[in-house]
Amino acid sequence: MKVVLIGLGQAGGKLTQALASYDYEMGFDAIRDALAVNTAEADLQPLDIDTMLIGQDRVKGHGVGGDNELGAEIMQSAATEVLDGLDGRITSQAEGIFVVAGLGGGTGSGGAPVLAKELKRIYDVPVYVLGILPGRSEGSIYQANAGRSLKTVAREADATLLIDNDAWQSADESVEEGFETINQQIAQRVGLLLASGEVIDGVGESVVDSSEVINTLRPGGIAALGYASAKASEDSAENINTITSLARNALLTGTSLPNAVKAETALLVIAGQPERISRKGVERARSWLEDETGSLEVRGGDFPLESDRLAALVLLGGVERSNRLQAFLDRAAEAYEQATEQQAEPAATFQNDELEDLF
Numbered sequence: 001m002k003v004v005l006i007g008l009g010q011a012g013g014k015l016t017q018a019l020a021s022y023d024y025e026m027g028f029d030a031i032r033d034a035l036a037v038n039t040a041e042a043d044l045q046p047l048d049i050d051t052m053l054i055g056q057d058r059v060k061g062h063g064v065g066g067d068n069e070l071g072a073e074i075m076q077s078a079a080t081e082v083l084d085g086l087d088g089r090i091t092s093q094a095e096g097i098f099v100v101a102g103l104g105g106g107t108g109s110g111g112a113p114v115l116a117k118e119l120k121r122i123y124d125v126p127v128y129v130l131g132i133l134p135g136r137s138e139g140s141i142y143q144a145n146a147g148r149s150l151k152t153v154a155r156e157a158d159a160t161l162l163i164d165n166d167a168w169q170s171a172d173e174s175v176e177e178g179f180e181t182i183n184q185q186i187a188q189r190v191g192l193l194l195a196s197g198e199v200i201d202g203v204g205e206s207v208v209d210s211s212e213v214i215n216t217l218r219p220g221g222i223a224a225l226g227y228a229s230a231k232a233s234e235d236s237a238e239n240i241n242t243i244t245s246l247a248r249n250a251l252l253t254g255t256s257l258p259n260a261v262k263a264e265t266a267l268l269v270i271a272g273q274p275e276r277i278s279r280k281g282v283e284r285a286r287s288w289l290e291d292e293t294g295s296l297e298v299r300g301g302d303f304p305l306e307s308d309r310l311a312a313l314v315l316l317g318g319v320e321r322s323n324r325l326q327a328f329l330d331r332a333a334e335a336y337e338q339a340t341e342q343q344a345e346p347a348a349t350f351q352n353d354e355l356e357d358l359f
């Protein structure tokens with residue numbers, strides 16, 4: 001699936017760069033262009049991808065310091081400038097646009113819904129948001145910002161693929177190392193998903209069409225991505241159980257949004273050397289996924305990849321509220337209440353039940 005990425009804010013820029021590097025290193029060429037947009041000059045400097053600084057008149061290149069309303073205002077004023085900067089990048093080949101952002105900060109959190117809306121007005125391809133939810137140990141401002149941002153982003157984007165910063169946490173890492181690991185994990189999973197539907201030189205023809213990814217995301221609302229991999233035998237007949245257990249692990253322990261299981265649609269991609277992929281295993285895994293997700297629309301296919309391992313990638317579309325999402329929404333509502341207690345006049349209202357209509 002040929003896409004253009006726009007990374008907003010610090011997390012958005014770093015993740016976009018990780019995605020672009022992975023795509024390049026693997027030779028997938030699914031990411032046709034990538035641009036990082038930020039209000040903070042220092043966050044753009046370390047990036048190798050093209051960058052654009054916005055809002056200098058308001059914050060002089062210093063970022064919005066977690067103020068997501070200011071982030072939204074700046075993106076609104078800079079919309080024409082950003083869209084001009086995208087001219088020539090979003091060509092007729094593009095099958096989708098991804099706005100990538102951490103939902104807990106200011107620039108990405110406030111800017112993502114505004115930009116998604118503007119992009120949808122102009123381009124006739126789906127506009128998705130790849131949004132990062134703050135981990136549970138992050139401060140209440142992050143939780144409140146992300147709650148507010150998620151509410152609008154889920155309305156404006158064609159689908160919002162959520163990544164929980166707690167999803168693939170490793171115990172003995174610093175926060176920075178942790179982000180690096182998470183970004184790598186996301187880059188690999190999303191990279192494989194995007195590469196599905198692409199024909200890869202010398203490896204053969206892909207059997208997952210990009211329209212399958214688009215159709216899986218068609219219910220809109222929240223989407224999640226699961227992944228698991230394991231060493232596999234050279235004989236496909238020995239891999240029947242490996243494939244079913246990979247699909248199981250991808251859904252039950254490997255999703256970007258823990259406990260997201262029930263969904264309207266699902267896509268199961270089995271990646272690996274074609275000789276190692278057992279058809280029987282794939283069929284079993286698909287029917288297991290159908291039962292488990294409650295979805296009547298489970299698509300599937302293979303993705304040829306030179307490796308002695310097999311991997312299962314599960315994309316869920318129209319995800320029902322999960323325990324983890326509920327816990328996040330509760331935290332966001334509580335954080336907002338705390339913030340309003342300290343402020344005489346809240347700038348915006350946010351209630352947990354306002355998010356009910358998302359699901």
Ligand SMILES: Nc1nc2c(ncn2[C@@H]2O[C@H](COP(=O)(O)OP(=O)(O)OP(=O)(O)O)[C@@H](O)[C@H]2O)c(=O)[nH]1
Binds near residue numbers: 008011108132180
């Ligand atoms: N996964 C991941 N999350 C990150 C990374 N950097 C920051 N975050 C998360 O993103 C959120 C903060 O968003 P940032 O992107 O830093 O903020 P911003 O959009 O640049 O906005 P301002 O700094 O307020 O201008 C927090 O929830 C962080 O935990 C990263 O490299 N990877």
